[in-house]
Amino acid sequence: MLDSRPSDYMLNVEGLTVSFDGFKAVDDLSFYVDEEEIRVIIGPNGAGKTTVLDLICGRTRASAGQVWFRDQELTRLKEHEIVRTGVGRKFQNPTIYEDLTVFENLEISYPSGRTVFGALGFKKTRAVIDRIEEIAETIFLADCLHHVSGALSHGQKQWLEIGMLLIQDPALLMLDEPVAGMSPSERIRTAELLQTITRGRSVLVIEHDMAFVENIAHRVTVLHQGRILAEGSMDKIKSDPRVVEVYLGH
Amino acid sequence: MFEGYSWAELGSIFAMQGFAGLSLFSVLVLMALGLAIIFGQMGVINMAHGEFMILGAYVTYLCSNFFAENLPALFSGYFLIAMLLAFLASASLGALVEWGLIRHLYKRPLDTLLATWGLSLILQQVYRSVFGAREVGVTLPDWLMGSFAVTDMIEIPINGVFVMFLTLGITAGVWLWNFRSSWGTQMRAVVQNRVMAGAVGIDTERIDRLTFAIGCGIAGIAGSAFTMIGSTGPTSGQLYIVDTFLVVVFGGAQSLLGTIFSAFAISQSQSTMEFFLSGSMAKVLTLLTVVTILMIRPQGLMSLRVRA
Amino acid sequence: MSSPTSRAFATRGEILAFATLAVLLLAVLPASMEIFRLNLFGKYLTYAFVAIGLVLCWGYGGILSLGQGVFFGLGGYCLAMFLKLEASDPEATKIQSTPGIPDFMDWNQLTELPWFWVPFESLGFALVAVVLVPTLFAGLIAFAMFKRRVGGVYFAIITQSIAAILTILIIGQQGLTGGVNGITDLRTLKGWDIRTDEAKLVLYYVNAFLLLGALVFCHWVLGTKFGRILVAMRTREDRVRFSGYDVASFKIFVFCLAAALSAIGGAMFTLQVGFMSPSFVGIVPSIEMVIFAAVGGRLSLLGAVYGTLLVNWAKTTFSETMPELWLLAMGGLFIAVVLFFPNGLAGLWQSFRQPLMHAIRRHAPAGSVVADAAPEGGTR
Ligand SMILES: Nc1ncnc2c1ncn2[C@@H]1O[C@H](COP(=O)(O)OP(=O)(O)OP(=O)(O)O)[C@@H](O)[C@H]1O
Ligand SMILES: [Mg+2]
Numbered sequence: 001m002l003d004s005r006p007s008d009y010m011l012n013v014e015g016l017t018v019s020f021d022g023f024k025a026v027d028d029l030s031f032y033v034d035e036e037e038i039r040v041i042i043g044p045n046g047a048g049k050t051t052v053l054d055l056i057c058g059r060t061r062a063s064a065g066q067v068w069f070r071d072q073e074l075t076r077l078k079e080h081e082i083v084r085t086g087v088g089r090k091f092q093n094p095t096i097y098e099d100l101t102v103f104e105n106l107e108i109s110y111p112s113g114r115t116v117f118g119a120l121g122f123k124k125t126r127a128v129i130d131r132i133e134e135i136a137e138t139i140f141l142a143d144c145l146h147h148v149s150g151a152l153s154h155g156q157k158q159w160l161e162i163g164m165l166l167i168q169d170p171a172l173l174m175l176d177e178p179v180a181g182m183s184p185s186e187r188i189r190t191a192e193l194l195q196t197i198t199r200g201r202s203v204l205v206i207e208h209d210m211a212f213v214e215n216i217a218h219r220v221t222v223l224h225q226g227r228i229l230a231e232g233s234m235d236k237i238k239s240d241p242r243v244v245e246v247y248l249g250h
Numbered sequence: 251m252f253e254g255y256s257w258a259e260l261g262s263i264f265a266m267q268g269f270a271g272l273s274l275f276s277v278l279v280l281m282a283l284g285l286a287i288i289f290g291q292m293g294v295i296n297m298a299h300g301e302f303m304i305l306g307a308y309v310t311y312l313c314s315n316f317f318a319e320n321l322p323a324l325f326s327g328y329f330l331i332a333m334l335l336a337f338l339a340s341a342s343l344g345a346l347v348e349w350g351l352i353r354h355l356y357k358r359p360l361d362t363l364l365a366t367w368g369l370s371l372i373l374q375q376v377y378r379s380v381f382g383a384r385e386v387g388v389t390l391p392d393w394l395m396g397s398f399a400v401t402d403m404i405e406i407p408i409n410g411v412f413v414m415f416l417t418l419g420i421t422a423g424v425w426l427w428n429f430r431s432s433w434g435t436q437m438r439a440v441v442q443n444r445v446m447a448g449a450v451g452i453d454t455e456r457i458d459r460l461t462f463a464i465g466c467g468i469a470g471i472a473g474s475a476f477t478m479i480g481s482t483g484p485t486s487g488q489l490y491i492v493d494t495f496l497v498v499v500f501g502g503a504q505s506l507l508g509t510i511f512s513a514f515a516i517s518q519s520q521s522t523m524e525f526f527l528s529g530s531m532a533k534v535l536t537l538l539t540v541v542t543i544l545m546i547r548p549q550g551l552m553s554l555r556v557r558a
Numbered sequence: 559m560s561s562p563t564s565r566a567f568a569t570r571g572e573i574l575a576f577a578t579l580a581v582l583l584l585a586v587l588p589a590s591m592e593i594f595r596l597n598l599f600g601k602y603l604t605y606a607f608v609a610i611g612l613v614l615c616w617g618y619g620g621i622l623s624l625g626q627g628v629f630f631g632l633g634g635y636c637l638a639m640f641l642k643l644e645a646s647d648p649e650a651t652k653i654q655s656t657p658g659i660p661d662f663m664d665w666n667q668l669t670e671l672p673w674f675w676v677p678f679e680s681l682g683f684a685l686v687a688v689v690l691v692p693t694l695f696a697g698l699i700a701f702a703m704f705k706r707r708v709g710g711v712y713f714a715i716i717t718q719s720i721a722a723i724l725t726i727l728i729i730g731q732q733g734l735t736g737g738v739n740g741i742t743d744l745r746t747l748k749g750w751d752i753r754t755d756e757a758k759l760v761l762y763y764v765n766a767f768l769l770l771g772a773l774v775f776c777h778w779v780l781g782t783k784f785g786r787i788l789v790a791m792r793t794r795e796d797r798v799r800f801s802g803y804d805v806a807s808f809k810i811f812v813f814c815l816a817a818a819l820s821a822i823g824g825a826m827f828t829l830q831v832g833f834m835s836p837s838f839v840g841i842v843p844s845i846e847m848v849i850f851a852a853v854g855g856r857l858s859l860l861g862a863v864y865g866t867l868l869v870n871w872a873k874t875t876f877s878e879t880m881p882e883l884w885l886l887a888m889g890g891l892f893i894a895v896v897l898f899f900p901n902g903l904a905g906l907w908q909s910f911r912q913p914l915m916h917a918i919r920r921h922a923p924a925g926s927v928v929a930d931a932a933p934e935g936g937t938r
Contacts, residue, residue: 057800083802095797097790104786109801113783116811119803122783164801295711354897359711360622361896364852367845368892375885492722492841495715530730537723541716545702548712 010035010202011172016055016065025051027226029065033172038194038203040213042237043223044247049206050092052223053174056204057089058082069172084114088170092177092206094157098150102141102160105149106132109164131167138196139163140189155186159193166197173197174204179212191215210248222247263525271521273410273479276417277303278513280472281490282497283424286509288465289498291441292458294352295363298370299494300487302466305343305373306336306473307482308381314388314477326391329474333416336470344466348459356458370488377484385483394478409478420471425506427464437461496540502549516540568777575860576773583766593755600762600830602870603769605630607823609851609862610776611816616848617856618780619812620792621709625717626820626847628724629692631839633821635735636691638834639675640684641744641752642736661743666733675734681748688825689818696817697810704806704813718841725840740835744828752829765826769863772819776859779815788812820847849888852895855904864903 011033018026026048033039041049054060056067058079067074074082083089097105110131113122136142139159144152149160158178165173178194179187187209194203194216207213213220213234220237222229224247230240237243255263285299296302313332317325347369355362390409397407428434439447440454448454473482480486497516501508516536523532568576587599608626615621648658656669663671677683699720703713728735736742744752751757779785791798791805799805828834837843846869854865869891876884899905 059796078804079799080802080804083800089800091796095794097794097797099789099793100786107783108786108790108798111802114802115804116784116807119784119787119808120779120782164797168802293711295715351893351897358896360616360620360714361900363622363624363711363714364845364848365893365896368889368896371885371889371892373889375882375889378885379882488841492719496719499712499715528730530726534723534727534730537719537726541719541723544712544716545699545706548703548706548708 009033010037010070011056011204012066012068013052013056014066014068016052016062016067018051018055018060018063025226026055029223029226029228031221031228031231033202033204036198036200036202038198038205038216038218039221040205040207040217040219041221041223042207042210042213042247043229047223048226049223050176051226053089053176053204053206056082057087057174080114083168083170084111086169086171088165088168088173090161090165090173090175090178092180094154094161096149096157096160096164098148100149101146102136102149102152103132103145105160105164106135106167109167111168135163135167138166139193155182155190158182159190162193162197170201172202172204176206177208178205179207179209187212264522267522267525268518269406269410271517272414273407273475274521275513275517276410276413277472277476277479277490278493278497278517279417279510280420280468280475281494282501282509282513283421283506284465284468284472285494286498286501286506287424287428287468288462291437291461291465292352292356293359294356294462295359295366295495296465297363297366297491298347298373299366299466299469300489300491301370301373301377302340302344302469302487303473303476303490304377304482304484304487305340306470307477307486308377308386308473309336309339309470310474310477311381311386311388311482318389326393329391329394333471333474336474337467338470340470340473341463341467345459345463347466348462352462353455353458374484374488381484383484385481385486387481388477390478413475413478416471416475420468421506421510424468428506433457433460492537496537496544499544500540512540567781572777576770576777579773579860579863580770583770584763588759588762593758596762597758597830598874599867599871600758600765601827602867603765603863604823604827604830605847605850605870606769606863606866607772607826608816608820608847609854609866610772610859611819612848612851613856613859613862614776614779614788615812615816616851617858618785618788618792619809621809621813622711622714622848623717623813623816623844624714624841624848625719625721625844626816627839627841627844628717628721629696629817629820630824630827630843630847631724631728631834631836632692632695633688633824634828634834634838635741635824636678636684636687636821637825637828638741638744639678640681641747641828642741643671643675643679644747645743645745660736660741662736662739662741663733668733672734689821692821692824693814693818696814700810700813701806704809707806709809718844721839721841721844725836728836728839736835738836740833740837742833742835744832747829753832758830761826761830765830768822768826772822773859773863776819780859784808846888849892849895851902853891853902855902855907857901858904861902861904861907868903 009032013029013031016026016029017024029048029052041052043049051060055062056069056074058074058077058081062075065075069082069085069087072085074085074087077085097108100108107124107128110128113119133142133145136145139162141152141156141160141163144156149157152160158181162175162178175194179190182190191212194205198216205213205216217234219232220234221231222237222240222243229246230237230243238248281299281303284302285296288294288296288299310329310332313328313335317328321328351365351369352362355365394409394412397405398411399405428438436447436452437457439450439452440457444454476482476486493516497513498509500516501510501512519539520532520536523535526532527535583603588596591599608630612623612626615623642660646658646660651657651659651661651664654661654664656664659668659671678687699717703709703716708716728740729738731737746752752761780788787798787803787808791808795805798808824834824838827838850866850869851862852865853869854863855861873884873888876887895902901908
């Protein structure tokens with residue numbers, strides 16, 4: 001039994017499987033992510049990429065398999081417990097609190113006062129405010145700190161969500177299509193943003209934009225019909241005929 | 251609670267109460283069918299559903315009076331006409347309400363709940379002004395009166411059996427409509443993906459209106475059936491609304507079979523317990539059981555798994 | 559509050575609004591009415607506890623409960639049981655076949671005080687029970703539902719069913735609960751006659767102070783990070799979860815808080831009105847309490863108080879003179895509030911006040927009124 005931590009990787013996914021009424025969206029999937037590695041998952045639509053992130057962060061329950069994050073097995077934990085172990089997740093569509101200001105969005109994401117009574121007694125100390133302002137600077141939103149976030153542009157919302165993860169200072173950052181729907185200039189800034197924020201943590205990115213992927217990936221995993229089709233450096237992936245056939249050829 | 255009864259007696263009691271419960275079962279199923287269609291389709295909770303039922307009951311009452319006075323020769327057949335008219339009346343009112351109220355609230359289910367409650371208050375007052383506060387009853391044609399004696403202890407009321415067959419017929423009709431007609435297909439398409447359905451040319455607004463109207467119309471038929479088992483007053487509908495909601499939720503909101511099954515379970519357990527306990531305790535126990543089960547299994551008895 | 563760093567407990571406008579209400583409740587109403595009317599308003603104010611609880615859990619938290627009457631009633635019954643036992647001492651009840659037990663028990667051939675009544679002979683126990691029984695019950699319901707991620711209309715229906723069940727139960731168990739009449743004929747609280755005019759005045763003030771205290775407390779809660787998480791949860795429950803919060807525990811807490819407030823209202827009702835009955839527990843009163851909050855403005859604590867007063871005052875006035883019209887008006891109110899004024903009186907006041915403030919500002923000397931110009935979410 002794999003009941004203790006099986007290896008030295010930061011993230012260990014072992015035999016992960018989920019089936020929705022018989023349909024296996026993720027099928028016996030195993031992969032490993034190193035400390036400080038940027039891993040990109042690519043694959044055609046419906047390959048199961050989002051579902052893999054859902055499984056790691058507890059949004060969907062695995063039918064079989066294990067996810068080891070450092071010393072912890074995640075598949076048995078609740079979502080908020082997984083977050084507290086140091087896993088941050090960005091959704092495919094920007095998911096922010098549109099009724100609240102940018103500042104309040106970041107404040108809610110600040111990793112303290114997370115229990116009921118903690119939240120009641122939470123103090124906005126100088127340290128908290130400094131941290132929020134620092135993050136806002138990083139995600140290019142320093143000027144809109146007190147704007148209601150629902151009024152931001154699509155790209156800015158994406159950044160805000162990234163900022164909300166950043167302020168949690170997760171050891172593993174999972175981003176689902178972070179540049180989707182962005183203008184070319186926004187893409188470039190996002191790529192820069194990712195370069196700075198990925199320092200000191202591991203990142204798992206799903207992306208369709210191949211130029212972007214080449215730019216940031218250390219290693220690439222290609223998913224197809226819930227299984228791994230290929231894995232390795234970008235160059236190796238690009239020359240793999242099967243990958244070209246199911247995905248890159250389009 | 252069973253001490254003091256012999257096995258044979260217990261058997262008869264269960265059978266008798268079971269048949270007595272069938273009328274309640276029929277009303278619950280018909281009410282719940284309408285509610286389930288509306289809730290399943292639009293996520294709308296219609297708190298005025300009981301008042302739509304009562305409208306059907308009043309229409310039946312008016313028909314009964316009309317035939318008795320003007321067309322006594324045809325009296326034996328009035329009930330079928332009354333059902334049709336009850337359906338039409340409730341369905342038309344439903345379409346009107348959808349147009350004037352519901353369609354503005356599709357994104358706000360909790361608000362719909364409050365608005366339709368307001369509607370139910372208004373309807374109750376209208377009924378009170380038009381028909382008076384006293385409860386009214388209908389005269390049943392002869393062929394619906396009386397009962398079969400199965401054994402010397404078990405008697406089955408004919409109207410109960412009639413209502414049950416009626417219910418089965420309507421349920422089958424709803425099923426066919428939902429799964430076999432193109433309209434039903436369109437409706438299910440709208441449920442699954444409103445935007446996409448609109449994009450492929452389905453008139454989603456029309457589908458919504460018709461669906462709401464049909465749901466209310468079926469409540470009208472339930473009202474017709476209701477006149478056979480109880481008398482009709484302005485607030486009679488409200489008494490059934492909680493039970494009906496529980497039937498729908500307990501059955502699993504999108505499952506026709508679940509609705510029928512849960513209506514059966516609820517009406518039968520209530521009717522059977524009523525013989526041994528007081529009526530109110532039977533009701534408390536039944537509802538409490540249902541609520542407890544729902545707390546443990548919130549998705550109801552049967553449920554579809556849909557992506558969150 | 560020009561910057562979040564210096565966010566004060568309340569803005570100047572908020573303090574002013576609160577002070578206005580305090581003056582209204584503590585001075586204007588008592589000065590302008592005879593005791594009978596004041597007692598009536600005191601009764602309305604007990605519903606305001608329920609309404610501000612609904613602002614928290616429904617307006618901010620998005621949890622619509624159609625069973626607040628359950629907690630109002632339980633709180634009221636807990637106190638009524640104590641008062642009834644005090645009113646039923648063997649001396650006062652010596653004509654009964656079993657002296658010393660409440661009269662309705664005697665009428666129902668009970669010969670002994672039921673076990674769950676016994677502890678209510680102690681005022682301390684009763685007071686603790688007033689808050690604790692409804693809160694724990696609410697906690698149980700909320701725990702079962704929210705841990706399984708059930709919310710929205712399902713929660714509304716379940717709470718409504720519970721209100722129905724409890725009413726039927728109370729009415730059915732006449733010997734234990736006083737049945738449909740409820741627990742009536744309450745007289746003294748530790749020997750202090752609560753039926754006199756002075757007592758009614760004192761109780762009115764106790765009630766008003768408790769309500770003002772509750773308002774301050776709720777305002778504080780909404781001002782903390784907890785309040786912002788409630789708003790966040792209402793729109794993006796998933797995101798809150800993935801920011802590391804256990805959403806269920808927040809919902810449980812806010813629902814319990816609303817229940818506790820309702821319960822205090824219920825107990826004050828019993829004291830001021832002198833009885834408690836199932837007609838304040840069931841489906842109809844519970845949903846009416848929702849409309850109090852909706853009319854006042856589901857996002858405004860003070861609005862909820864005004865809404866409660868207004869609707870109840872209208873109800874008393876109209877249902878005396880034109881009962882038919884009242885039901886129509888009430889129905890219309892539900893529809894109108896939802897369709898046309900989703901933010902209730904508070905929303906109307908905002909849209910009326912803003913142009914006014916702008917006009918004042920334009921005429922004021924520059925720099926004197928920058929105070930509450932910070933952008934605020936559309937929700938507050
Ligand atoms: N909860 C669910 N219930 C049923 N089917 C699901 C569920 N979640 C995902 N699926 C199915 O699993 C498959 C994989 O979906 P997933 O969203 O992971 O794809 P993806 O690789 O992220 O695609 P895209 O590139 O379009 O985002 C799809 O066929 C989807 O319909
Ligand atoms: Mg995806």
